[in-house]
Amino acid sequence: MSFEGIPVYKEKAYFKATKLDGAAAKHHPFVVVGSGPIGLAMALFMARKGHQVTIVTAFDFIPAGSKGICYSKEALDIFDDLGIGERIVEKGVIWNVGKVFWGDSSDPVYQFDMLPVKDQKNPGFVNIQQYYVEDYLVDALEAMENVQIRWGHKVSGIDVSENGSTLTITTRDGDYQMASDYVLACDGSKSTIRDLMGLDFEGRIFEDSFLIADVKFKQSRPSERWFWFDPPFNQGRTALLHKQPDDIWRLDFQLGWDVDRDAAIKPENMAPYIRGLLGEDIEYEEDWVSVYTFQCRRMANFVHGQVIFAGDAAHQVSPFGARGANSGLPDVQNLAWKLDLVLRGTAPKGLLASYDVERTQGADENILNSSRSTDFITPKSENSTVFRDAVLELAGEYEFARPLVNSGRLSAPTPYHHSPLSTPDRDEFAVGPKPGQVCVDAPICQNGEYGWLLDNLDDGFTLLHFGQNPPQTNLQILELSDAGLAGERYGAGTTYLVRPDKIVAARWANASENDVKQAHNRAISDAGA
Amino acid sequence: MKTSGTLNTTANLQDSDTVYEALINAHEGLSDKDSAKLNAKLILFLINHIGDKQVILEAIDKSNSQSA
Incomplete structure (x- = not known):
């Protein structure tokens, strides 16, 4: 089943615009645009704080396709705040260890632990298909009386004024207008709101493409992230293997620039890669395939008057490092408590400016890390390749070279240095999280x-x-x-x-x-x- | 790791002729590609040994003739 080429995981009942009648003209304090994990999490934060929440989304379904599968400890802590963390951890595949291989050697040149501080509730990472995360968020939202999800309501226009916006919403029953003081644009990397407002989204394009082949097979392998430089089954390039629930595995192969996307995803063309990685005798079925390229970029500002951007709508990175949803979730966690206080009148409107300060800093750190990883994975010059290979050669024998191996620096919380909201230390501290840092669990x-x-x-x-x-x-x-x-x-x-x-x-x-x-x-x- | 030093640009090596000779000899008979890799490894060993970010960044800067 699919909708305009997008495969469907679960259908949702279209929200009949005719039901709105007079209510359509109703004035909203805020509206959430988008039903990806970031929009849904934003909505759930606000709903749990007792606000009346309206979500508009062009989709009337949860899309299929595993998409973003790696959720960091920070994301899991946020899901705990939203009451769905334990459900995600229970369904997901827990992993803490990443291994990096080079060439045909079966011994890793480098390995890392994503949970260096033990005795914390959540693991370093959990892998789970994105549609499960969205499904659990929707379940939690649908269980609340103060939430309305308008499935099948696409934003097609926005008229922004100083104290609010009027959105034009297009549905299969026709268009209607919706007035809202705040618009929370969580509508993804191709953000309609950003385009309609003509806002910038500048950054760096990386000339490389990657094949995702999510395949189902039964084989006992450890729950670890395995990354290869120059493996025999993808010579001169890279590959990645991740475990997901339901015996599904994420296989990711670097293809190079200028590839024929349609040809790349033909089963007969993917088979040599998949068989090369898994072995000749493994029976597998394809679950989801996709060819992707990426950019590292962000909006100059996330707060535009009373239109506020979060998640991929505001910033985009390469997938190496799992910094997409894992940085969008802290966006909305940060924004939700501030907006809550502003709407209650217990904090000035200007508190929202700190969202911009803190989360653009978060985006910069993610873009920096992601760009560095990509430069290691896809060296841009002969010299860069020479250094990369020298690091890999030395890493086998010498400990000092191992931390230089960069197959993706995985998402970690961004400390907010110099946040306007932080009080600098007066007293000496030998241990403990600093002002601007997230609390450590125990x-x-x-x-x-x-x-x-x-x-x-x-x-x-x-x-x-x-x-x-x-x-x-x-x-x-x-x-x-x-x-x-x-x-x-x-x-x-x-x-x-x-x-x-x-x-x-x-x-x-x-x-x-x-x-x-x-x-x-x-x-x-x-x-x- | 220290991060505060400055690059020593005064002579600091005893018997520098022997060291220089060893450096040149190491490249003898190597292809351009292998020479480049030798240099890369040597740099990686030495920057780790120096272990001072400021010193290394200053050396990178001074080595880049375009930035002089």
């Missing part, structure tokens, strides 16, 4: 019950205190013993002010009531002022 014991630190942080701001006598505060407080692993990771006797997105806003060795008050005020202040 097992904790509260009133005789075992749990995880991140799970016990509030949806709002939390004052996290280790030891006796926390400062006075109106905020939610989480008091933990400084004797356990958590105390070791944060420092005995310390106090942390943690934002709703689990980023440290401030920390003290000896906090006063006034310290906390000032830091909290700063963390919800007008960042554009």
Whole structure:
């Protein structure tokens, strides 16, 4: 089954525009555009904070095709906030180890661990088909009374004014207008809203293409990310193998530039690659195939008045490093708590400027890492190839060369250096997350019950205190013993002010009531002022 | 890793003629491709040994005649 060439995983009931009647003219405080993982997560964050949520999406289905399959620990922590993390981890394939091979050797030249700090709730990575993630998000949204998903409602026009926008929505029943104070554009790399507003999306094109062949077969192989430079089955190029649920494996082959896409995905042309990697005697069936090229680019600004961009609509990277959805999710986690406070009137509108500051920094870091990986995987000159091969040759024998092997630096949280919302350290700290960094997880014991630190942080701001006598505060407080692993990771006797997105806003060795008050005020202040 | 040093551009090597000779001899009989690889490996060994980002970046900058 497919819709305009897009294969369908699950059909959704078209939302009859005729049902809207007078309500169509209703004024919305915000509308979410797009039903990919980022739009759905944005909607679910706002719904869980008690807002009336409307999503418009051109699709009336969840698309098939595994697409983005690697979800980072940070993404899983965010899914936990949204109540679907455990479902994703249960269905997904957990992996922490990546191995890099070179040539025909069966010994890796390099291997890495995606969860260097152990004893945290979530693993380094989980692989799961994107449609499962979207399906679970939709399930959670559909279970809520304050959510309306308008399937089959395509944005075809936008008229932006200072205090809001009027969207033109095209449906099979005709067009209608929709007024909204805020428009949250989560409509993907080909963002209609971005195009309609004529906004920039500049960056670097990489002249290379890759074949994704997701195939189903039964074979016992470890749940690890395997990457090859110059393997015998794709000489002079690269290949990647990842495990997914349901006995499906992601095989990814570098093809070079100027390939015939239609020819590349013919079964007889893919077979030598697949057989070369898996072995001659493996029975497999194709699940999803695709040829892709990529760019590394971002919008200069994500906040345009009251139209705000997130996810692929705002930034795009190569797939090496799993930095697509894994950077879109922190976008909406960051945006949702700020928009929530602004809509409630407890923070100034200018707080939203900090979303732009923090997440463009996140996008820059992702683009930097992704571009570096791509330059290693696809060297741009003879000299660059010489250095790359020298690194691979040395890495087998010499430890120092191994960290230089770059098959993708996998997504990790971006620390917000110099965030306008952070209070710089006054006190000396030997350990613990710095202001602007995400909280590290640890097992904790509260009133005789075992749990995880991140799970016990509030949806709002939390004052996290280790030891006796926390400062006075109106905020939610989480008091933990400084004797356990958590105390070791944060420092005995310390106090942390943690934002709703689990980023440290401030920390003290000896906090006063006034310290906390000032830091909290700063963390919800007008960042554009 | 140190990140704060500056590149030493004064003579710092004893018996430099022997070292220079060894460098030239190592390339003898090699194809251009193998020579390039030898140089690449040598650079990688040495920058790791130096282990000071500032010094290495300064050396890269000074080696690039276009930037002089």
